[in-house]
Amino acid sequence: MTGFFRIAAYAVGLIGLFAAFSHYGIPQLVPEPPPVEERVTGTMTTEEFVAVGARIYARVCVLCHSGLGDRAPKLDAIATAWRERIGDPRYRGKAKNLEEYLRESMVEPSAYVVKGFGKPGTNDTESPMPEATKGALALNPGEIDALIAYLQSAAGAQVTVAPRAGLAAGADRPTAEPSIGEKASDAVAALQKFQCITCHRLPGLATEEGAQPPGPDLRGIWKTAANRVAGMNAKDFLAESILFPNKVVAKNFESGLMPEDYGDRMLVAELLMIVDHLAREH
Amino acid sequence: MRALASMLLFVLVLVAFEAALSIVPWGEGAMAATGAPAVEAAAAQPGAPKLTAADYPRYQSLNSRLTVWIAAQLHLFFAAFVLGVPIFVLVIEFIGWRNGDPRYDRMAHEFIKISMGAFSLTATSGGILVFALAVLYPGLFAYLTRIFGPVMMLYALLFLAETACLYAYYYGWDSMQGRQKPGHLLLGLALNVVGTILMGLSNSWATFMMAPSGVDSQGIFAGNVWAAVAGPLWTPLNVHRFLANIAYGGAIVGAYAAYKFIAARASEAKAHYDWMGHTANGIAVVAMLPLPFAGYWMTKEIYAYSQQMGITLMGGVFAWLFIIQAVLIGTIFLAANFYLWCGMARLDGANRTAHLVKYIAGVLVICFLVWFTPHTLVMTARELATIGGAYHPVLGPLGVMSAKNTAVNIMILATFFTYQLFRRSMVRSTRPWMARASRFQVALYVAAVANIILLGVYGYFVPANIRIGLSVPQVMTTLLVIVVCIVVDEVIASRSERIGAVHWGRMPARAQYALFTLAVAFTWLMGLMGYIRSSIRQHWHVYTVMRDGSVDAFTPTIGYATAIVSVCTLLFLALILFVFWLSGLGRAREAPAGLAEAGATP
Numbered sequence: 001m002t003g004f005f006r007i008a009a010y011a012v013g014l015i016g017l018f019a020a021f022s023h024y025g026i027p028q029l030v031p032e033p034p035p036v037e038e039r040v041t042g043t044m045t046t047e048e049f050v051a052v053g054a055r056i057y058a059r060v061c062v063l064c065h066s067g068l069g070d071r072a073p074k075l076d077a078i079a080t081a082w083r084e085r086i087g088d089p090r091y092r093g094k095a096k097n098l099e100e101y102l103r104e105s106m107v108e109p110s111a112y113v114v115k116g117f118g119k120p121g122t123n124d125t126e127s128p129m130p131e132a133t134k135g136a137l138a139l140n141p142g143e144i145d146a147l148i149a150y151l152q153s154a155a156g157a158q159v160t161v162a163p164r165a166g167l168a169a170g171a172d173r174p175t176a177e178p179s180i181g182e183k184a185s186d187a188v189a190a191l192q193k194f195q196c197i198t199c200h201r202l203p204g205l206a207t208e209e210g211a212q213p214p215g216p217d218l219r220g221i222w223k224t225a226a227n228r229v230a231g232m233n234a235k236d237f238l239a240e241s242i243l244f245p246n247k248v249v250a251k252n253f254e255s256g257l258m259p260e261d262y263g264d265r266m267l268v269a270e271l272l273m274i275v276d277h278l279a280r281e282h
Numbered sequence: 283m284r285a286l287a288s289m290l291l292f293v294l295v296l297v298a299f300e301a302a303l304s305i306v307p308w309g310e311g312a313m314a315a316t317g318a319p320a321v322e323a324a325a326a327q328p329g330a331p332k333l334t335a336a337d338y339p340r341y342q343s344l345n346s347r348l349t350v351w352i353a354a355q356l357h358l359f360f361a362a363f364v365l366g367v368p369i370f371v372l373v374i375e376f377i378g379w380r381n382g383d384p385r386y387d388r389m390a391h392e393f394i395k396i397s398m399g400a401f402s403l404t405a406t407s408g409g410i411l412v413f414a415l416a417v418l419y420p421g422l423f424a425y426l427t428r429i430f431g432p433v434m435m436l437y438a439l440l441f442l443a444e445t446a447c448l449y450a451y452y453y454g455w456d457s458m459q460g461r462q463k464p465g466h467l468l469l470g471l472a473l474n475v476v477g478t479i480l481m482g483l484s485n486s487w488a489t490f491m492m493a494p495s496g497v498d499s500q501g502i503f504a505g506n507v508w509a510a511v512a513g514p515l516w517t518p519l520n521v522h523r524f525l526a527n528i529a530y531g532g533a534i535v536g537a538y539a540a541y542k543f544i545a546a547r548a549s550e551a552k553a554h555y556d557w558m559g560h561t562a563n564g565i566a567v568v569a570m571l572p573l574p575f576a577g578y579w580m581t582k583e584i585y586a587y588s589q590q591m592g593i594t595l596m597g598g599v600f601a602w603l604f605i606i607q608a609v610l611i612g613t614i615f616l617a618a619n620f621y622l623w624c625g626m627a628r629l630d631g632a633n634r635t636a637h638l639v640k641y642i643a644g645v646l647v648i649c650f651l652v653w654f655t656p657h658t659l660v661m662t663a664r665e666l667a668t669i670g671g672a673y674h675p676v677l678g679p680l681g682v683m684s685a686k687n688t689a690v691n692i693m694i695l696a697t698f699f700t701y702q703l704f705r706r707s708m709v710r711s712t713r714p715w716m717a718r719a720s721r722f723q724v725a726l727y728v729a730a731v732a733n734i735i736l737l738g739v740y741g742y743f744v745p746a747n748i749r750i751g752l753s754v755p756q757v758m759t760t761l762l763v764i765v766v767c768i769v770v771d772e773v774i775a776s777r778s779e780r781i782g783a784v785h786w787g788r789m790p791a792r793a794q795y796a797l798f799t800l801a802v803a804f805t806w807l808m809g810l811m812g813y814i815r816s817s818i819r820q821h822w823h824v825y826t827v828m829r830d831g832s833v834d835a836f837t838p839t840i841g842y843a844t845a846i847v848s849v850c851t852l853l854f855l856a857l858i859l860f861v862f863w864l865s866g867l868g869r870a871r872e873a874p875a876g877l878a879e880a881g882a883t884p
Contacts, residue, residue, distance in 0.1 A: 003544045004545075007541060008859070011801075011802050011855055012852070014802045015848050015852060015855075018610065018844070018848065019847075021609060022606050022840055023841045026605060026841075027602065028840060028841050029599050029602065031599045063593050063598060064590070071593055116745050120748060130588065134499055136826045
């Protein structure tokens with residue numbers, strides 16, 4: 001009987017070790033919630049429209065188009081690369097400009113396959129990319145437009161698509177609603193809840209080094225926040241930048257990109273946690 | 283009593299199917315009744331239902347996802363066990379019949395006795411799973427039933443056939459000896475054929491949910507059941523589970539043998555259970571060696587079906603689960619090798635090769651560390667700045683699949699080398715050609731390791747979709763070495779003189795804990811991989827076709843998921859201990875004399 005208990009204790013201990021390693025040896029990343037349909041309205045400014053595209057890009061595209069050029073082609077030079085591609089004899093599409101090329105790449109990915117990125121055995125004639133309007137992605141026309149606007153903006157090209165009302169329906173997803181939801185447990189959870197990583201590099205959250213995100217890198221903000229506005233300490237500056245993001249806009253960054261509704265969507269506790277986190281040395 | 287319980291469950295499962303069929307139009311039946319053309323009938327059917335949270339019944343605080351998760355996992359543990367064990371039981375029984383050694387027959391009988399106890403629990407957990415699905419996920423169950431109705435009915439009938447074969451095989455063991463042995467072997471063959479078909483049918487439901495076929499983008503079923511069954515992931519999953527079931531069966535009966543070895547007092551009994559444990563460990567290891575190949579094939583097919591799903595699996599949040607997988611498989615490799623190294627104490631001639639063990643251990647540990655190295659590190663901003671990026675400048679390259687595939691192939695070769703040492707320790711080369719053959723084997727190992735490393739390095743210079751394909755020649759290299767070395771060893775063994783005897787039972791107790799480690803790690807690993815396979819569908823019941831509209835349509839954190847895996851493992855092990863206890867209630871037969879000093883090797 002002693003042997004039985006010794007064996008049972010050994011088995012339980014071993015299971016405990018595996019469980020403990022999974023809890024404490026592995027980062028407890030919070031997977032993204034199921035995607036929601038982005039709301040595109042005709043009254044959006046171009047900046048808001050681009051920001052919607054940036055969110056979709058971070059959610060849907062960045063897994064492959066990470067900016068490393070490993071899993072899928074880099075998109076940072078797409079503003080010039082598209083001309084070469086449509087002139088390539090392998091091109092099978094009908095695009096005449098960047099907007100059309102981007103749209104075509106999303107809805108008909110095999111129209112042109114960048115060398116080395118085709119499905120194995122197809123000699124780069126068939127793209128492994130799913131059609132963006134179908135299957136697991138199922139982006140609606142408004143979301144496709146927003147993505148094009150973001151890609152144009154990120155590549156430094158002129159944004160040629162405008163938000164159009166009434167294009168949101170069709171995707172088999174619930175529509176995004178501004179909601180306060182459950183309180184985040186800590187600052188990192190709050191940053192994840194409000195998807196700040198979509199536009200910023202943040203302390204405590206690992207990001208792929210690659211394409212420049214649309215917002216400033218905040219990993220060193222604790223050093224400079226106190227000196228940005230005369231008479232305002234670091235925490236006040238950070239809180240104001242979250243609640244009124246267009247009051248002080250970082251050099252080389254566009255104003256109007258960051259949503260102004262965090263005051264409605266964020267709990268005070270969450271705001272304070274984020275401010276403390278950003279103001280602290282990491 | 284067990285037969286009665288199984289029959290009762292069979293009837294209950296039929297009732298559940300009947301209930302499900304009554305609430306949905308069944309395309310095949312409708313076509314047969316009206317005589318309408320197939321295309322029209324299929325077009326008239328609705329596609330996959332669009333469900334909302336209101337479509338999922340809630341029963342107070344019962345967590346629907348958790349209930350189905352635990353029921354499914356327990357069923358899979360038991361099903362894998364009862365499907366895996368009869369495969370090697372049949373092989374052992376056949377060997378015993380051919381060489382006339384009754385010890386093989388006795389061991390095979392004891393193995394199947396353990397499986398018998400688990401069969402009722404397999405049926406019970408399967409019944410719970412069906413009811414939980416039908417009650418808690420009626421929309422999904424109805425949709426799957428609409429497509430797989432005929433397959434489910436066939437499954438139920440084959441389950442009945444499986445029950446009949448198993449009981450006839452087990453209870454006819456003693457009476458079907460002698461001239462009736464071939465008939466008994468045929469019964470065992472039928473049991474395995476039916477069991478494998480059952481596994482294939484149930485696999486088709488899982489692979490349909492991952493990579494639906496036979497339906498259009500709206501989930502409308504075209505009416506061809508075979509097209510829905512034979513999806514792009516069906517064959518790789520069948521192969522993977524077939525091999526994994528054998529390995530798992532070996533690991534669990536190994537734990538049984540270890541338990542009995544520790545409890546045994548008489549040297550004859552210790553010798554018997556030592557031999558049984560050695561055989562079980564050998565079965566688990568041999569079946570495990572090709573498993574990575576089956577896994578790569580499965581992953582390759584996932585990438586081919588959907589690169590998005592493939593990258594979610596290997597490059598997204600799920601990538602961290604493969605670090606846990608590396609720890610578990612490393613544990614399994616080290617435990618299996620440790621057991622074999624301890625086992626050399628049984629041999630009189632092991633001193634010649636014992637000095638090599640420390641080098642094998644070193645190779646295993648280095649490969650384990652490579653496999654264990656993550657790619658992307660979660661760091662603070664300061665750590666990130668210090669290192670200069672999300673990847674470690676030196677260790678970062680070890681985090682990608684090129685390095686990991688290389689490491690696991692070398693681990694497999696090292697494990698096989700340990701097994702080879704065990705075999706070769708028992709024979710002495712007496713002719714010059716045997717020395718040449720041994721040198722040829724060494725050269726083969728060196729060339730294979732060089733080739734595996736070169737392919738691994740090449741993988742750094744090609745895109746991900748080509749890199750994943752390089753795992754196939756790497757594993758083929760490994761398998762080639764194993765097959766060639768087995769053939770050469772057999773030829774040498776048949777023409778050599780034996781050195782001393784095998785002292786079965788001369789084994790330290792700590793070696794038995796290596797067998798328990800194998801069983802626990804295998805079980806936990808199966809739970810983890812089952813979670814990964816299922817959860818890469820993310821918020822889809824049927825990927826891209828039927829969205830999960832329930833409140834549980836999110837991917838849990840790794841800590842939560844692995845806690846559930848731990849609970850499932852604990853439950854299974856508690857139940858299997860109960861089965862071990864049950865199997866010990868039967869009349870124990872004395873171990874035949876002479877085993878303790880036998881030269882037999884499995």
